[in-house]
Amino acid sequence: MYYWYKKKKDLPGSDMGKFTRILHSGDPDNLMDEIPTVVVDPLPERLDRGYVVLNRPWAFVQWLDKVKIEEEYILMAEPDHIFLKPLPNLVHEGYPAAFPFFYIKPSEHVKIIRKFFPEEKGPVTSIDPIGNSPVIIKKDLLEKIAPTWMNVSLKMKHDPETDNTFGWVLEMYAYAVASALHGVQHILYREFMLQPPWDLETGNKFILHYTYGCDYNMKGVLTYGKVGEWRFDKRSYLDGPPPRNLSLPPPGVPESVVTLVKMVNEATANIPNWDTAEKMKTNSS
Template sequence: FVSPWAIQLSFPAWFLHSTSPPIFLPLPQNEMQKLSPGVDVKSIPPTGPAPIVLSLQDWIKVTPSWERLTAAIEADTEVRDRLGWVREMYAFSLALVETGIKVELRTEGQSPFIAHLPGQAGLGEAHAFHYTLCTIYKTMDGGDAWGFDKRFYTEPQHALELTRIPPMPEFEAGKYKFVEGPPVTLEKHNAIKQMIDQINKGMDLAVPLPEAAKARAF
């Protein structure tokens, strides 16, 4: 006997829309109404398709609307440009409303999904680190000390030849600050090290791509 799924969980994405300080990012209401006339824009959750947990039945229910709305956005240059790189996420959020699927949003520190570094000081309730935000160390006088950012690894060869992230410096109180300005604390340093060690471990375990496959890749 398997109990039916009782809860739908998601993570609020502030870059979609937010009314919580210090960030105010208004929802593109005109575009939402154009895509789904009569929709209650206040009910559109600031989420997207990942990370999210839904039952199989809910995925089957929401996917056709998600696909249709995504196609409608891509077909409308004005809407596509207005929604930008998160347009598919908006399509998913709007599809949730159209299909009547409600999700419980768990914020940083409470989410079972992901923890953002260096915004958070550790995993908290989450099971994984989200490495979208940069973790770049500067010395207090502004010199380069160490850094990891996914934007450092955007060339095709990075997908073909995995490159270990350089080792972090040892923590020294008052020596380093993040590129945005705040000082590096021991708690955040240890959390970042945990993430970097896990990423490097995964790359060490990865099976090298055969040369023939590399030749066909690009």
């Protein structure tokens, strides 16, 4: 992510400002000298109930409180985001910009949503189908939303019905609800991001999100849910970074997946000491 941020930041059409990695482990790590980083505290022990993403809103609350942020607007993004082209400020007339997720459906969970978004706050349809990332938002708006986002996340996680229903996207629902509680609605930009292998072409998109595994047979046919003869899945590299020069997918695989692997390969080829990181992985295994 950081490699492609640096390549796109100063190109024509970019409104990209400074970069900050928010590290919510409470301790510095081995990337501190490479990526601008702010270390914040994790939630108190066991408060996240094994759901590490619950630390995210708390991390933003701390960051906004402890750091003097020069920019007026903030992009919230994730480590598995790759910038395909320079990113302009998509905020319009004060409305934040967000990507609509097909699986965030507040209107299908009215009973649960009303536990956190009472009727006097308005219709459930005023809650956007989004998470906090990617989002571009004015700093002063995020300063208002972030504490509410944290509190709603914790309340949702500690409500068994909500926790069981929303699962791993609970924190996304919490951001959407928190925004609506403050009367904030987002402009929904489908061009903001694509997600291989379901999105086949990079097209006009700004960000490539490699959250899903990409599994194919050697005929270029998707075998999702089954390990493919060719695969790229970030979960294969939980113990260390991917090697340089990953094999390209076979003919017939969508352009979005080919682009993903090519961009990963370019980054790993140019990031200093990547070989050392790979050796460290090998020696520790």
